[in-house]
C-alpha cells in the first residue's frame with residue numbers, strides 16, 4: 001500500500017488532542033502543541049497540572065489514551081500500517097527514544113558506575129560506539145558541563161548540582177535531537193541551581209531543542225523562546241515568555257505566577 | 262542522695278589534673294557474667310579433653326581419611342551445582358514474576374509455592390525415586406507415546422537426582438531473594454535507562470542487577486552456607502557425601518561420636534571459609550554506595 005507523501009521537514013514535536021488518565025482522573029484533557037527545531041519551550045503550571053505526564057508521553061514512558069505525539073515525524077511507540085497504529089518493536093522504541101534526552105528532577109544517575117561509565121553506557125551498549133571513542137566523546141561532554149575532573153568519581157561523591165550536570169552530559173552522549181527537562185533544579189540547594197541553569201543556557205544557545213518544566217521564572221524569561229502554561233491538563237495560555245509571564249491574560253496563570261514570583 | 266551543690270567540682274583542681282578521662286564504674290552484673298562464662302568454657306574444654314568417648318585419636322586418624330576427603334569433595338560439588346541451578350533458575354523465576362504476561366507470573370508463582378511448600382527431604386526422595394515415577398524419559402507425546410526414550414536410571418543417576426532435588430528447591434528461595442533485590446532498585450533507574458534507549462535485557466543486566474546485587478549478596482551468602490549443610494539430606498538416597506562417608510565408616514567401626522566430630526569439623530571449616538568469601542563479595546558490590554559512606558566517615 002503506498003504511503004502518503006511525507007513532509008520533508010516535520011516539526012520536532014507535534015502533539016495532537018493528547019489525553020491521558022490515571023484511573024478516574026483525566027490528567028491530560030486534550031493537549032495540542034507543535035514545537036519547531038531549536039525552540040526552547042518552558043512548561044509552567046501548578047503541581048498536578050500534568051506537566052510531567054506530558055513530558056513522559058513525548059518519550060513514550062507513558063502511553064496516550066487518545067490522540068498522539070509525533071517526534072521528528074514518528075510515533076515513538078508505534079507504526080502506522082493498514083490504517084491502524086501497531087505497537088512498535090522494542091528495539092524500534094529504544095532507538096527512537098535514544099534520540100530524545102531526558103533529565104529528571106532526581107538525577108537518576110547509576111550509582112554503581114563512575115561518572116565516565118554513566119556517560120558512556122548508552123553509546124557503547126545501544127549505539128555500539130567503540131569504548132575508546134565513547135570515552136573521548138564523554139570527556140568532551142564532561143568538559144562542556146565543567147566536570148572533567150570528576151570523570152572517575154561515583155555519583156554519590158558529587159554535589160546535587162554536579163550530579164545533575166553529569167545527567168545532562170549522559171543524555172547528550174546519545175546526540176539527541178530533543179532534550180526534555182523535568183524540574184531539573186527542584187531538588188537542588190538554592191546555591192547550586194545557577195550552575196545547572198548555566199549549562200542549560202549554553203545548551204540552548206548551541207541550538208538544542210528543549211522542553212523544560214521549571215519554576216525558575218528567570219530562566220523562562222531569559223532563555224525560553226516560548227512559555228506554555230498548563231492548567232488541569234489543558235494549555236490555557238502560551239506565547240513569548242515576556243507576555244505569558246509579564247502580562248498574563250488568564251486568571252489561572254495570574255494566580256500561579258503570583259505564587260511563584 | 263547527694264544534692265546538686267555538693268557534687269560541684271573545683272574547675273582549678275580539675276584543670277590541674279593530668280588525666281580527666283572517666284574511670285569506668287565497676288559493673289557487677291558484667292563481672293559475674295564473665296565468671297560464669299569462663300567457668301562454662303573451662304568445663305567444656307576439660308570435658309572434651311578428658312571424656313574418652315570423644316575419642317580424639319580416632320578423630321585425628323579419620324580427619325584426612327581418603328573416604329572422608331572424597332565425601333568432602335562430593336559435598337562441595339553438590340553445593341556448587343545446586344547453587345548454580347538455584348541461582349540461574351531463581352533469577353529467571355524472579356524476572357518472570359515481574360513479567361507482563363499473567364501466565365508467566367502465575368507459573369513462577371506456582372513453582373515457588375510448590376517448592377517452598379514441601380520439605381526438601383521429600384523433594385530429594387522424590388528425585389531419588391524418579392525412576393519409579395517416570396520409568397523412561399524421552400521425547401514424544403504425553404501419556405507415554407515416545408519417539409525416542411531412555412531408561413531414567415541411566416539418564417538421572419543418583420548424584421544428578423541429588424543435585425536436582427537440592428537445586429530446584431533452592432531456586433524457589435533464590436527467586437524471592439532476587440525479586441526482593443530487583444524491587445529494591447528505585448524505578449527512576451529503569452526510567453533513566455529506558456530514556457537512554459537501553460532495552461529490557463540491557464537495563465536488567467547493566468543497571469538493575471548490579472544494584473540489586475548489593476541487596477542480594479548477603480542472603481545468598483547465607484543460602485550457600487545453609488546449602489552446604491543441607492546437602493547432608495542426600496544421605497537418604499545413598500549419595501556418599503561428607504556425612505554419608507562418615508556414616509559408612511562408623512557402620513563398620515561403631516565410633517559414631519568421633520566420626521560425627523570429623524564431619525562437624527569439616528562442615529565448620531568450610532562454612533568459615535564461605536563466611537570469609539561472603540564478606541569479600543559484599544565489599545565488592547558495595548561500590549559507589551559504600552565508597553560514599555567511607556568518604557563521609
Ligand SMILES: Nc1ncnc2c1ncn2[C@@H]1O[C@H](COP(=O)(O)OP(=O)(O)OP(=O)(O)O)[C@@H](O)[C@H]1O
Pocket residue numbers: 022023025027045046047048049050051052053054
Ligand atoms: N503513574 C501514575 N499513577 C497514578 N496517578 C498518577 C501517575 N502519574 C501521575 N499521576 C497523577 O496525575 C496528576 C498529574 O501528575 P503530573 O506528575 O503530571 O503533574 P505535574 O504537573 O508534573 O506536577 P508536579 O509539579 O507536582 O510535578 C497528579 O494528580 C498525579 O497524582
Ligand SMILES: [Mg+2]
Pocket residue numbers: 051052053182
Ligand atoms: Mg512533575
